[in-house]
Amino acid sequence: MSKTFTLDGKTVPFTDGQTIIQAAQAADVYIPHLCYHPEFKPHGSCKLCTVKVNGRQTASCTMRAAEGMVVESDIEELNAERRALTQMLFVEGNHFCPSCEKSGDCQLQATAYQLGMMTTHFDHFFPNRPLDASHEKFLLDFNRCILCSLCVRASRDVDGKNVFALAGRGIKTHLIVNAASGKLADTDFTAQDKAAHVCPVGVILPKRRGFAVPIGERTFDKQPISAYVDTRLPAKDH
Amino acid sequence: MDVSDMDHASYLNPILQKYRHQPTHLMQILREAQECAGYIHPTAVEYLAAALQIPRTKIEGVASFYSFFYLEPRGKYRVLFSDNITDRMLGNTALMKQMCNQLWVEPDKVSEDGLVSVGMTSCTGMCDQGPALLVNNIAITRIDARRVDEICDLIRGQVPLMAWPQEYFLIEDNIRRKDLLLSDGLEPGMALAAALIRGPEGMLGELKASNLRGRGGAGFTTAIKWESCRNAPGTAHYVVCNADEGEPGTFKDRVLLASYADKVFEGMTLCGYVIGAKKGMLYLRGEYRYLLDHLESVLARRRRQNLLGEGILGTAGFDFDIEIHLGAGAYICGEESALIESLEGKRGTPRNRPPFPVTNGYLDQPTVVNNVETFASTCHIAQRGGAWYAGIGTGKSAGTKILSVSGDCERPGIYEYPFGVSVTQVLADCGAHDVQAVQVSGPSGVTVAPHEFERIIAFEDIPTAGAFMVFDRARDMFEVARNFVHFFAHESCGFCTPCRVGTSLLRNLMDKLHNGHGSPYDFSEIEKLNQLLLSMSHCGLGHTACNPVLDTIAKFRPAYERRMLHKSFSPAFDLDWSLQAARQMTGRDDSDAHLGVEQQ
Numbered sequence: 147m148s149k150t151f152t153l154d155g156k157t158v159p160f161t162d163g164q165t166i167i168q169a170a171q172a173a174d175v176y177i178p179h180l181c182y183h184p185e186f187k188p189h190g191s192c193k194l195c196t197v198k199v200n201g202r203q204t205a206s207c208t209m210r211a212a213e214g215m216v217v218e219s220d221i222e223e224l225n226a227e228r229r230a231l232t233q234m235l236f237v238e239g240n241h242f243c244p245s246c247e248k249s250g251d252c253q254l255q256a257t258a259y260q261l262g263m264m265t266t267h268f269d270h271f272f273p274n275r276p277l278d279a280s281h282e283k284f285l286l287d288f289n290r291c292i293l294c295s296l297c298v299r300a301s302r303d304v305d306g307k308n309v310f311a312l313a314g315r316g317i318k319t320h321l322i323v324n325a326a327s328g329k330l331a332d333t334d335f336t337a338q339d340k341a342a343h344v345c346p347v348g349v350i351l352p353k354r355r356g357f358a359v360p361i362g363e364r365t366f367d368k369q370p371i372s373a374y375v376d377t378r379l380p381a382k383d384h
Numbered sequence: 385m386d387v388s389d390m391d392h393a394s395y396l397n398p399i400l401q402k403y404r405h406q407p408t409h410l411m412q413i414l415r416e417a418q419e420c421a422g423y424i425h426p427t428a429v430e431y432l433a434a435a436l437q438i439p440r441t442k443i444e445g446v447a448s449f450y451s452f453f454y455l456e457p458r459g460k461y462r463v464l465f466s467d468n469i470t471d472r473m474l475g476n477t478a479l480m481k482q483m484c485n486q487l488w489v490e491p492d493k494v495s496e497d498g499l500v501s502v503g504m505t506s507c508t509g510m511c512d513q514g515p516a517l518l519v520n521n522i523a524i525t526r527i528d529a530r531r532v533d534e535i536c537d538l539i540r541g542q543v544p545l546m547a548w549p550q551e552y553f554l555i556e557d558n559i560r561r562k563d564l565l566l567s568d569g570l571e572p573g574m575a576l577a578a579a580l581i582r583g584p585e586g587m588l589g590e591l592k593a594s595n596l597r598g599r600g601g602a603g604f605t606t607a608i609k610w611e612s613c614r615n616a617p618g619t620a621h622y623v624v625c626n627a628d629e630g631e632p633g634t635f636k637d638r639v640l641l642a643s644y645a646d647k648v649f650e651g652m653t654l655c656g657y658v659i660g661a662k663k664g665m666l667y668l669r670g671e672y673r674y675l676l677d678h679l680e681s682v683l684a685r686r687r688r689q690n691l692l693g694e695g696i697l698g699t700a701g702f703d704f705d706i707e708i709h710l711g712a713g714a715y716i717c718g719e720e721s722a723l724i725e726s727l728e729g730k731r732g733t734p735r736n737r738p739p740f741p742v743t744n745g746y747l748d749q750p751t752v753v754n755n756v757e758t759f760a761s762t763c764h765i766a767q768r769g770g771a772w773y774a775g776i777g778t779g780k781s782a783g784t785k786i787l788s789v790s791g792d793c794e795r796p797g798i799y800e801y802p803f804g805v806s807v808t809q810v811l812a813d814c815g816a817h818d819v820q821a822v823q824v825s826g827p828s829g830v831t832v833a834p835h836e837f838e839r840i841i842a843f844e845d846i847p848t849a850g851a852f853m854v855f856d857r858a859r860d861m862f863e864v865a866r867n868f869v870h871f872f873a874h875e876s877c878g879f880c881t882p883c884r885v886g887t888s889l890l891r892n893l894m895d896k897l898h899n900g901h902g903s904p905y906d907f908s909e910i911e912k913l914n915q916l917l918l919s920m921s922h923c924g925l926g927h928t929a930c931n932p933v934l935d936t937i938a939k940f941r942p943a944y945e946r947r948m949l950h951k952s953f954s955p956a957f958d959l960d961w962s963l964q965a966a967r968q969m970t971g972r973d974d975s976d977a978h979l980g981v982e983q984q
Binding site for chain 2: 188190191192193194196203205208227230231234235237238268269271292293308310311312313314315316317318319322323324325326
């Protein structure tokens with residue numbers, strides 16, 4: 147008899163050590179998220195996956211599931227707050243979807259659609275974030291960075307390289323690369339790195355490949371992000 | 385010698401040796417490297433990365449997180465004015481302007497000759513003797529126009545800081561009311577001797593009976609913390625004293641460390657005895673750098689007295705020693721898990737909790753983190769017993785509380801009372817008149833209005849970490865809240881979205897009201913942001929960042945309504961203001977260089 151908790155009224159089984167979002171995804175229930183990725187240690191920073199556990203709000207990517215928990219997720223109160231967080235991420239950086247190569251494959255954009263975000267609402271910060279086009283094969287467009295740290299984790303934990311890191315504090319927090327010059331070309335980054343392929347937005351992009359898949363036929367053009375997430379998960383039933 | 389020509393190995397090697405090439409000591413290594421070279425030179429970053437076998441991004445990530453680390457030259461003299469609201473009330477803004485004008489330097493920029501930079505920093509904990517500033521991280525108090533003139537002369541004359549008039553560096557205790565903690569009569573070692581007779585379990589029992597609760601603000605029961613840590617399995621246990629007294633308006637830990645350091649260290653040693661720790665660490669805020677030598681000398685004396693080290697007071701197996709870790713300007717490190725990260729040589733980002741430090745703290749081992757005042761209090765419990773201690777104060781708040789009183793009053797300074805003292809009583813004692821409000825426990829605390837002055841300082845009514853800032857009727861409570869909001873935006877660690885972006889949005893909205901573009905729309909926006917910060921933030925900083933605004937809106941609404949100049953939405957964007965840079969570049973400020981009202 148496996149242990150269970152309830153998520154929006156639905157009974158969800160879990161195994162010891164599983165977080166709420168892991169158990170939810172295994173049960174085909176979508177909880178919005180950006181910095182969470184099933185292959186990496188949870189970070190808990192974007193706060194989109196916040197749920198109510200027995201009435202108290204907490205990030206579902208870091209909270210372990212426990213027997214009998216009553217979890218609420220898909221409720222308007224939380225979705226309104228998630229929408230506001232998504233809007234914050236949009237105004238914090240410079241996100242111009244129509245000209246972005248990642249449009250249609252971008253998790254920030256898809257999450258905004260999922261949450262019914264119609265405008266950015268808040269005043270834009272319009273930060274000045276220079277591009278890094280130094281690398282032969284990859285481009286870094288920091289304008290779109292949402293500080294999820296997935297590339298940091300991938301480079302450190304999978305590639306064993308520490309190519310990326312977060313620097314600065316507060317609203318000045320930003321992504322840096324591991325080189326005295328501060329340029330990607332001077333790091334040991336390669337196209338084969340896991341870190342080259344985990345960016346949920348359009349920061350880390352391969353060069354010389356533009357709009358290979360036309361707009362309208364991209365990942366989230368075909369299905370909402372709530373349906374997509376499961377395909378990233380490791381195979382079930384093992 | 386120019387830093388660029390320096391042989392970085394020559395000053396870095398002794399530092400690396402002193403800290404045994406341990407990356408956990410990165411903060412101390414960077415601080416000492418900077419004290420040698422004036423800033424953390426790129427070559428030094430490279431050298432340290434290789435020597436410590438850590439990526440350079442880690443060094444850059446850490447150095448750029450803390451306000452007092454510089455990866456670029458900041459001048460031979462680095463002046464930072466304290467910018468708490470109490471400093472503002474004492475005229476720090478005009479004094480900084482005076483200094484900038486005299487030294488021909490723009491705020492936050494380095495002078496062209498590389499000699500000096502002048503800027504603002506968060507509260508430096510000198511509110512009872514402000515306005516205050518830091519020069520190369522050393523505190524100077526009681527700044528006035530004359531002192532600014534003198535300092536400018538000293539800087540221009542390139543007089544070494546060591547040779548500046550000694551009275552500049554005089555920091556007063558200003559103790560106005562003594563009770564238990566600030567009384568004399570507890571000699572070093574007495575509390576330890578008493579605890580040794582009781583044994584660890586006996587001492588823990590007294591602590592339980594005392595009902596002592598943490599003095600850092602949250603008020604967690606100390607005995608439960610110590611017991612949980614004692615019972616938690618681990619390869620080592622640690623004692624950490626949180627002396628990162630960053631809450632604006634708080635300075636009681638400074639006085640405890642300056643004049644009662646033995647009690648603090650003895651309390652830490654007691655904790656080590658109870659939980660079975662061999663190592664304690666005092667995390668001292670960077671603003672209190674001037675206390676470091678004094679504290680090291682107290683530690684050295686205590687080692688000679690056999691109150692630290694091996695076999696304390698002749699008890700075989702009771703080994704305990706204390707290290708001091710200096711912070712580098714980050715309020716967030718007052719949060720216990722961020723503090724532990726910082727102790728480990730990392731960015732001060734609060735951890736995901738649970739697990740809590742009592743089971744997974746420093747180096748993932750069981751760790752007690754307590755406030756300076758909490759540790760000092762345990763000495764009295766060891767000596768005189770828990771039941772006696774529980775009889776002081778109120779039923780739910782045992783013992784005494786030290787208040788740091790500042791702002792509009794005749795006698796700012798340190799006041800120690802048994803818990804249960806009313807706001808009215810404190811105001812009478814410190815000589816405050818015509819009071820409009822008191823900010824208790826700093827920006828993250830509560831704004832108390834006159835109709836509430838009979839409320840008491842106690843966990844069951846107004847809990848506090850110690851700050852008590854008084855505002856008379858001449859003060860604008862909106863500006864008080866705006867100062868606090870700027871503080872939180874500056875100190876947000878940037879880890880979680882709601883706090884990183886939300887505190888800046890809140891700051892912008894408060895500035896919008898300040899700049900005369902406020903409307904009821906902004907009012908509701910502020911309230912919505914407050915709610916979001918409260919419910920979504922990762923840690924207490926975000927949760928409490930809205931307190932000053934919510935409180936002042938509720939209690940001093942006219943101060944906000946005065947700023948509702950527009951009936952409907954007005955944009956924050958101001959075209960005329962945006963032309964400022966162009967005016968500055970062209971050296972013009974005539975009427976044609978401004979947009980008239982009709983042109984807008």
